[in-house]
Amino acid sequence: MILLLDIGNTRIKWGCLIGGEFQSGGAQSRGEGDVASMVAAVQARHCRPLHVVVSNVADEAYREQLYRVVSKAWGCQVEMTATQAAAFGVVNGYDEPHRLGVDRWLALIAARQLCDGALCIVDCGTALTVDLLTAKGVHLGGMIVPGMSLLQGTLVKNTAGLDVISDGQGDGGMHFMARNTADAISAGACYSSVALIDRVFADAQQSLGEGISLLLTGGDASMLRPHLQCEGVLEPDLVLKGVAMIAGAANQ
Numbered sequence: 001m002i003l004l005l006d007i008g009n010t011r012i013k014w015g016c017l018i019g020g021e022f023q024s025g026g027a028q029s030r031g032e033g034d035v036a037s038m039v040a041a042v043q044a045r046h047c048r049p050l051h052v053v054v055s056n057v058a059d060e061a062y063r064e065q066l067y068r069v070v071s072k073a074w075g076c077q078v079e080m081t082a083t084q085a086a087a088f089g090v091v092n093g094y095d096e097p098h099r100l101g102v103d104r105w106l107a108l109i110a111a112r113q114l115c116d117g118a119l120c121i122v123d124c125g126t127a128l129t130v131d132l133l134t135a136k137g138v139h140l141g142g143m144i145v146p147g148m149s150l151l152q153g154t155l156v157k158n159t160a161g162l163d164v165i166s167d168g169q170g171d172g173g174m175h176f177m178a179r180n181t182a183d184a185i186s187a188g189a190c191y192s193s194v195a196l197i198d199r200v201f202a203d204a205q206q207s208l209g210e211g212i213s214l215l216l217t218g219g220d221a222s223m224l225r226p227h228l229q230c231e232g233v234l235e236p237d238l239v240l241k242g243v244a245m246i247a248g249a250a251n252q
Contacts, residue, residue: 003042003049004243007056007066008103009126010149011219012038015240016047022244024237030058035069043073052078053247055106055239081106081246088112088245093139104129104142106242111215112137113245114235118208120201121238124218126150128193130200134208145196148220151189193220194227201230 002017004025012034014025026041028034042049052070056063063080070078083105085097090112094100104123108131111121119133126149131142146154178184201214216225217238225232235241 001047001049002244002247003047003052004240004247005038005052005054005056005066006103006239006243007054007058007062008239009057011125013237013240014038014042015237015244016042016049017244017247020248022237022241024240035066039069039073049074049076051076051247053243053250054078054080055103055243056080057101057103079247079250081243088249089137090133091138093141100139101129103239104131106246107131107217107238108133108139108242109245110238110242111235114238114241115213115215115233118204118212119215120204120212121215121217122197122200122221122232123238124148124193124216124220124224128196128218128220130197132204132208135211143200147218148189148193148224151192152185155185155188190224190227193224197224197232198229 004015004017006013008030010030011027012030013027016023016025028037028041052074054066056066067078070076081102083092083098083100083102085092088109090109092100092105107121107123111119112133116135118135121131121133123129124147126147127144128147129142129144132140134140175183175187178187201212204212214230214232215235215238216232217235221234221236225234
């Protein structure tokens with residue numbers, strides 16, 4: 001069994017590759033003891049990986065912690081994935097290819113395997129990222145904006161008198177016109193994200209044609225998707241599936 005890890009800004013997700021087949025695992029918030037908790041969750045399924053392949057956007061200290069905990073638990077190799085200029089039918093569109101975030105790169109190569117034709121890939125995480133891929137697999141570039149939690153947190157932090165926590169009335173949903181501050185902030189962040197996705201996808205259709213597909217991933221994707229005017233396919237494990245492709249290719 002090959003353990004697959006997607007270490008993001010706020011969550012750590014895991015899955016596995018068994019006999020060449022991808023299997024979804026679990027997810028938890030990043031924080032104190034999160035690597036040890038992930039190891040315990042894997043062991044609870046009576047799994048012992050022979051190899052660990054990782055997408056990591058965390059810092060070097062976190063990487064060292066991962067090496068240390070995994071080595072102690074299983075004594076196996078940990079491989080960090082890296083962005084490439086071209087692979088798996090995808091050509092990286094960045095001027096300096098290595099500067100494209102590895103999570104975005106892995107989402108691109110996984111999306112190319114899952115869908116034919118032109119693609120708009122939106123990762124709704126701590127940051128909301130958008131990437132466009134032509135039908136021939138050429139990455140046209142993308143954009144990065146604050147995600148839902150960052151939009152709300154920045155507003156609360158930088159505006160006097162706003163406190164979504166002490167308000168205690170917000171339900172985290174999307175309201176057209178909210179009647180309390182917590183819901184108003186949540187609705188504003190949600191509408192901002194939804195409006196951006198709809199507009200970018202409409203512009204992408206103008207550029208790449210009506211046959212373009214929208215893929216959504218990331219922690220907020222399932223919440224945003226019902227409010228979109230455009231049709232989007234939810235792929236919650238898109239980055240992990242990209243990690244699985246790297247792991248599978250190396251294991252052949």
